[in-house]
């Protein structure tokens with residue numbers, strides 16, 4: 277077992293955002309997290325990565341709290357979260373530069389850029405890149421730390437459909453064997469990338485269901501797999517639908533309140 281959440285719950289200034297929930301992620305396992313808008317998915321990732329302290333319960337990464345763990349963690353964010361004044365290589369170097377000698381840092385950055393197809397863009401600035409290329413920088417910045425656990429928060433959601441499909445395949449290849457927690461609102465993406473899909477309820481998000489995806493990741497684009505994946509996606513949607521509708525209505529009502 278690599279990552280364990282026990283009785284995990286979080287509130288922001290009295291607003292119950294998540295849990296309580298229990299979850300175990302094994303070493304090398306890929307878990308997708310889906311749930312209605314605002315149910316606490318990003319909060320869950322923040323807690324798993326030690327960016328947020330839980331209000332209740334705890335997170336253990338190989339037995340220790342994530343903020344004190346020796347296991348390197350990395351995030352990939354929906355909005356890429358690049359520093360616009362830094363070049364591609366300087367963005368990718370960010371998590372390493374205070375921790376490694378400069379020569380080693382440069383070598384690791386070069387290797388990460390080569391793996392993600394960015395070698396020719398090392399000196400470019402984020403504004404000079406397409407959305408897909410920017411997210412490649414985000415992925416390179418995560419891989420450069422050789423993460424024991426990779427936490428992805430809707431990593432493909434800001435991209436157009438074709439770029440999303442291409443990058444999805446690349447991310448799967450680049451992260452083969454890694455322990456992943458991948459948050460997405462895209463059910464088709466969830467059943468493509470995960471060994472298990474965790475479905476959260478509306479806020480405060482609790483575990484409503486966990487669906488295993490019983491097809492090896494490398495075989496999911498085969499015609500024989502597509503019907504089973506579509507069936508799983510439908511099953512998830514049936515479970516999610518009512519909560520999603522309620523979350524959507526709550527957002528609309530909230531917007532109307534704000535407008536008056």
Ligand SMILES: Nc1ncnc2c1ncn2[C@@H]1O[C@H](COP(=O)(O)OP(=O)(O)OP(=O)(O)O)[C@@H](O)[C@H]1O
Nearest residue numbers: 288291293312313314315316317318319320461479
């Ligand atoms: N820093 C914060 N301060 C106060 N409330 C917050 C904060 N961050 C999130 N929340 C609230 O906590 C709840 C859960 O937020 P969170 O961002 O974890 O949900 P999510 O499932 O990631 O949402 P989305 O689907 O929109 O990405 C929401 O109601 C949100 O408004």
Ligand SMILES: [Mg+2]
Nearest residue numbers: 317318319429
């Ligand atoms: Mg979110």
